[in-house]
Amino acid sequence: MLSFIAKRLLSGVITIWFIATATFFAMHAVPGDPLTQEKAMTPAVRAQLEARYGLDKPLFDQYRLFLGNMLKGDFGISFTQENRRVNDIIREHFPISAILGIAAVLIALVGGIAAGSVAAYCRNRWPDRLVMVAVIAAISVPGFVIAGLAQLVIVAMNNAAGKTLLPVAGWGSVSQIWVPALVLGLGTMAYLSRIMRASMLEVLSADFNVAAKAKGVHGWRLFFHHQLRNAVLPVVTELGPTIAAITTGGFVVELIFAIPGLGRYFVQAVQQLDYTVIMGTTVFYGAFLVLVVVLVDISYGLIDPRIRLHRGRS
Amino acid sequence: MSLLNLESLQVSIGSVQAVRDVSLSLQAGECRALVGESGCGKSVTAMSLLGLMPGAAKTTAQQWQFAGRDMTQLTERDWRQLRGNQIAMIFQNPMTALDPTQTIGAQIAEPLRIHKGMSRRDAKMRAIALLERLAIANPAQRAEQYPFEFSGGMLQRAMIAMAVVCEPELLIADEPTTALDVTVQAEVLCLLQEMRESSGTAMLFITHDLGVVAEIADSVSVMYAGQTVESGSLNQVFSTEAHPYTQALKRAVPSLENPRPLEAIAGTPPDLRKPPTGCGFAARCSQRMAVCEQAPPPMPVGEHHLARCWLWHEDHPQRWREKEGFTKTSVIGSSRS
Numbered sequence: 057m058l059s060f061i062a063k064r065l066l067s068g069v070i071t072i073w074f075i076a077t078a079t080f081f082a083m084h085a086v087p088g089d090p091l092t093q094e095k096a097m098t099p100a101v102r103a104q105l106e107a108r109y110g111l112d113k114p115l116f117d118q119y120r121l122f123l124g125n126m127l128k129g130d131f132g133i134s135f136t137q138e139n140r141r142v143n144d145i146i147r148e149h150f151p152i153s154a155i156l157g158i159a160a161v162l163i164a165l166v167g168g169i170a171a172g173s174v175a176a177y178c179r180n181r182w183p184d185r186l187v188m189v190a191v192i193a194a195i196s197v198p199g200f201v202i203a204g205l206a207q208l209v210i211v212a213m214n215n216a217a218g219k220t221l222l223p224v225a226g227w228g229s230v231s232q233i234w235v236p237a238l239v240l241g242l243g244t245m246a247y248l249s250r251i252m253r254a255s256m257l258e259v260l261s262a263d264f265n266v267a268a269k270a271k272g273v274h275g276w277r278l279f280f281h282h283q284l285r286n287a288v289l290p291v292v293t294e295l296g297p298t299i300a301a302i303t304t305g306g307f308v309v310e311l312i313f314a315i316p317g318l319g320r321y322f323v324q325a326v327q328q329l330d331y332t333v334i335m336g337t338t339v340f341y342g343a344f345l346v347l348v349v350v351l352v353d354i355s356y357g358l359i360d361p362r363i364r365l366h367r368g369r370s
Numbered sequence: 371m372s373l374l375n376l377e378s379l380q381v382s383i384g385s386v387q388a389v390r391d392v393s394l395s396l397q398a399g400e401c402r403a404l405v406g407e408s409g410c411g412k413s414v415t416a417m418s419l420l421g422l423m424p425g426a427a428k429t430t431a432q433q434w435q436f437a438g439r440d441m442t443q444l445t446e447r448d449w450r451q452l453r454g455n456q457i458a459m460i461f462q463n464p465m466t467a468l469d470p471t472q473t474i475g476a477q478i479a480e481p482l483r484i485h486k487g488m489s490r491r492d493a494k495m496r497a498i499a500l501l502e503r504l505a506i507a508n509p510a511q512r513a514e515q516y517p518f519e520f521s522g523g524m525l526q527r528a529m530i531a532m533a534v535v536c537e538p539e540l541l542i543a544d545e546p547t548t549a550l551d552v553t554v555q556a557e558v559l560c561l562l563q564e565m566r567e568s569s570g571t572a573m574l575f576i577t578h579d580l581g582v583v584a585e586i587a588d589s590v591s592v593m594y595a596g597q598t599v600e601s602g603s604l605n606q607v608f609s610t611e612a613h614p615y616t617q618a619l620k621r622a623v624p625s626l627e628n629p630r631p632l633e634a635i636a637g638t639p640p641d642l643r644k645p646p647t648g649c650g651f652a653a654r655c656s657q658r659m660a661v662c663e664q665a666p667p668p669m670p671v672g673e674h675h676l677a678r679c680w681l682w683h684e685d686h687p688q689r690w691r692e693k694e695g696f697t698k699t700s701v702i703g704s705s706r707s
Contacts, residue, residue: 262466263461263463263466263467264466264467264468264469264470266417266422266461266467267459267461267467267468267469267529267532268469268480269422269453270420270422270453270454270458270459270461271453271454271458271480271481271484271532272450272451272452272453272454272455272481272484272485273454273480273484274450277484281469281472281480282469282471282472285471285472286469286470286471359471360470360471361470361471361473361516361518362470362516362518
């Protein structure tokens with residue numbers, strides 16, 4: 057088990073190096089640089105700034121410098137946010153994105169498993185049809201439309217009630233988390249419920265399910281002990297990519313709900329060619345995803361003993 | 371009083387009349403074999419006996435008593451208390467019938483936890499003891515393992531343990547040896563027999579293997595196209611097979627003493643979506659008569675020996691001759707000598 061984790065982490069490091077290198081050179085291949093602004097600056101000022109940020113050095117030296125700093129865990133200073141260190145930007149804003157993302161993943165996971173199971177139990181009857189129509193709607197309508205609709209509904213509700221039942225946007229209270237989290241997780245929830253329905257249908261017709269019933273197992277015990285554990289693996293498999301999509305894709309929802317998450321900086325940095333912030337956020341998200349995927353891989357073994365890599369209690 | 375008395379069970383699933391008329395009776399401790407080819411309704415009968423047919427299936431019976439209870443009146447709640455407790459089942463394929471994500475020990479202990487309210491520890495101890503009785507080495511260690519770590523024969527033993535752990539009054543074994551190697555089959559049969567004898571459990575043994583029947587059963591019911599066509603004691607059914615289908619089945623089994631070419635039964639079973647109005651076997655029967663257009667009721671062949679065939683009607687010329695003292699130039703004899 058340990059050697060497995062070590063191997064996965066090592067390959068993760070290589071992945072991150074690759075991501076960093078590819079991003080670095082792609083970024084520099086884009087015409088312009090962080091100092092390109094509408095207002096032209098004098099060549100003297102420009103040369104001074106370039107010297108300060110190390111942009112006057114050959115590209116490969118810049119790359120070496122960046123790698124060295126990255127290994128020390130330092131991503132430098134932002135070009136556009138005056139004197140803010142990239143590390144600070146990540147430290148301040150990522151937790152917000154993470155809370156939103158975790159809430160969204162949890163909602164998607166629980167909702168998807170529940171909806172998929174209900175659909176499978178009621179196969180071809182109205183609850184199944186209802187879930188499947190909702191799934192298609194949730195997958196095909198883009199997040200920003202749903203976000204806007206959700207805000208309209210909240211506003212209408214608040215107006216009808218004559219007081220603020222739910223805040224429309226902003227960040228800080230619990231009631232400000234779950235609406236954007238639901239919006240953010242809705243597409244994933246729909247996707248997961250489809251997978252869950254298919255795999256639950258398989259379990260429901262499996263021999264061991266009938267055999268468990270023949271032992272007198274029923275109700276929630278049957279569901280949690282025998283059906284869920286067997287049916288949930290394909291959903292867990294999707295969890296890695298799902299967490300990736302939700303945490304990095306939260307940008308639009310963050311923007312609409314005025315949530316000060318990291319997504320905004322990520323996108324702004326690309327628009328403004330803020331080299332250090334681009335590199336910092338990209339490498340950070342890359343590392344985060346590699347870690348999540350390893351964790352998901354380890355969790356398989358907890359769910360399905362056949363995937364457990366070593367006997368021995370890990 | 372018999373443990374199970376089932377008369378004229380009918381099960382239809384949508385337009386398929388999977389079981390058209392099955393009657394079974396079992397005494398306490400008796401082992402009855404239910405024999406028939408694939409698709410004749412054996413497994414549906416077994417599932418119905420456990421109340422496990424899906425909601426879409428329609429089940430009726432003229433009479434259905436088990437341990438003195440009227441089974442047609444049971445609620446789902448009653449059924450749950452019965453399943454795994456008084457009636458248990460051994461499934462055909464142990465590789466798929468055990469939950470891959472639970473340890474063997476937990477799965478064997480589960481009925482005890484549900485029905486006997488035992489603590490996790492006590493139930494596990496009992497499971498381990500049972501595994502030991504079933505000749506599994508290192509039972510305590512084995513109980514912690516998962517189905518994928520067991521061989522087929524060991525899995526079937528675990529399956530048997532799971533079924534007998536609550537000491538049920540009726541054990542339904544649905545082709546318990548079909549999925550196993552021949553060498554393991556005998557071993558599993560022996561264990562089943564042992565378990566049955568030590569606990570006095572009655573068993574309904576579903577199979578299409580006549581050799582196994584001869585080894586384990588006290589009595590036999592033969593099924594064809596959703597009906598029991600013949601039933602009687604092992605001796606009766608094996609020495610005077612009365613129904614032409616039973617005769618044909620026996621001719622399809624190789625014999626060491628009396629080597630002869632095997633005979634397949636010509637034709638195919640009837641489509642149970644549109645079952646024939648007359649005898650279900652008539653289309654494939656070599657002794658077909660005009661009267662076979664009408665459905666035969668079960669007719670007595672001997673004491674407790676019934677055959678659903680017009681050949682055994684008291685108006686059949688053969689029966690006349692027997693009555694008047696003619697020697698038996700038996701309809702069966704012609705096929706055997």
